Amino acid sequence: MRAVEDALGIKIPTNARLIRNIIETIQYIQDHVVHFYALHALDWVDITSALEADPKATSALAQSISDWPKSSADYFAGVQAKLKAFVETGQLGPFANAYWGHPAYKLPPEANLMAAAHYLEALTWQREVIRAHAILGAKNPHLQTYLVGGMSIPVDPNSQAAINADKIAQLLSLFAQAKEFVEKVYLPDVLAVAPFYLEYAGLGEGLGNFMSYGDLPLKDDFDANSPTDLFLPRGVILNRDLSKVLPLDPAKITEYVTHSWFKYDDEKAGLHPSQGTTVPNYTGPKPPYEFLEVEDKYSWLKAPRYGDQAMEVGPLARMLIAYVSGHERVKYWVDAVLTALNQPATVLFSTLGRTAARCVETLVLAEQLAPWTNELAANIAAGDLRIHENVHWDPSTWPAEAMGWGWTEAPRGALGHWIHIKDGKILNYQAIVPSTWNGSPRDAKGVAGAYEAALVGMEVADPNQPLEILRTIHSFDPCMACAVHVLDPNGKEITRVIVKE
């Protein structure tokens, strides 16, 4: 959509910009919280140990870290009884699939019970928060309000079907809930769990190169290179140098297929995505196979590079770039987290740093929902009902040929789409998604991507249960198997990770 808008020179109206920002922000917040509780927390929290906890001591622990109201001994006893009931009916067969009881789990039972309770609360919380998408997005779960030039949802103070004062009030109420949960549950949990795993502040460092396209424009006529025009600023940090943010030049983006199952005319050279091709060329063994030769082609991901360097993208990249750019709220929350954990900023280059950065980003964004919603309400109240720029709607108004770059920051990192339009049709279309940057295979020079770099030298206590690797890969929030959902009634192993020397 933004790629087409860029190609055709479309500027979207204020209401559309604000609604897009709000929808995207709520998406970030829901995604980050679900990632933490439904996926990443289980790397650190041993649910089975929660059954051994003393509810009174759990209550004391919870009340010592937050004034969140659900913290009584009775409440935690109730959660524990619920978990026990699951175990007794054999429905925790599921839990046999995780690595419970692994010696690398270090939380005391009370912290495990508190986190388990918050996992249950997060399930209910996300169900509520995502209602904002239904209010703004016309249809859930697949939003249908986006279109080239703006949004399709009508803005009309006098219509029940449109965005009106009632809906603004509902949104503000949901956003207050979202912010409260993030500040009183998510942040205290991260701060409570982290001290038990501080060795991960020195592990999983990775590339030290970070990139963000930036997003959430604060003005209609914004300059993407100005750190005050985008709420999440654009830029590049190289070699862990936190003294400066370098400007991003999109012409420096290329993709290699030297080790990818695609064909280029020159397999040693990178191509800018505007000139990119996608010609599958599978040369691997016939599945199922035990391993792949990494000297040859071995991945369905291309290897994207910026200025010929591998980059990490995602919340850590965004927060570092915002922090160094002098972003006031990011600086406030990053410093608050570092102070609470008594750690220097250099620990951010780590597995735990990614986890903390994701939480900081959620905090900073949760603060923006209400002001942006109020800004939208004020703009509508001032009489601006425009939601869509339709000057370029009819293809007869388009130039014979146009090229565009659509950029955004998705929850997992920099997302770019490149389009080449000719005679009203798509001549070429290329996308580089965040997990392609982070999960990139090696390039022509043999340089590894972010996941691989983060795992180099990591010691694994039990190769059959590589929890250390999962913790680090999970800290990136990968979108790997996006996604196969074949039901296997027995919970049989589908993917196996084999660690090679």
Add this chain to the structure above:
Amino acid sequence: MPHTLVLGVGNLLMSDDGVGVHAVQRLEKRALPPGVEVLDGGTCGLDLLQFFESVERLIVLDAANVGRAPGEIVRLTGDDVPAFLAMKVSPHEINLPELLFSAKLSGIYPREVVVLGVQPETIETGVELSAPVAAQVDALIERVMAEIGT
């Protein structure tokens, strides 16, 4: 008619994995009794929990690797319906067992849950169903119609 949700899940880009979604897209065009809702759940994972509230009967259509001949339909109910939490690489892998497990933990597991699973032939990248699975989509829809008593 109890409040019934017919939920198709799967990835349309992974050939037979998308069979449940193919089926609900066709079901959406059929006349259904009042109280019956049809939802294309795609790969939405936990986002789908919000649709379980007040649902009394849930009918899930999904690909199911049950070691049968490709296209064969199996019906799972009661304790045979898998509901568990698995170690996974990505939250995008939140699948049906985990969704149902989360519904149980949240206290919104529907009174009656029926899974109609179709054995896939292939789940490689592709937007088309394999021939044996494509041939069973009509039968799958008729099984749903029988479940909801039409």
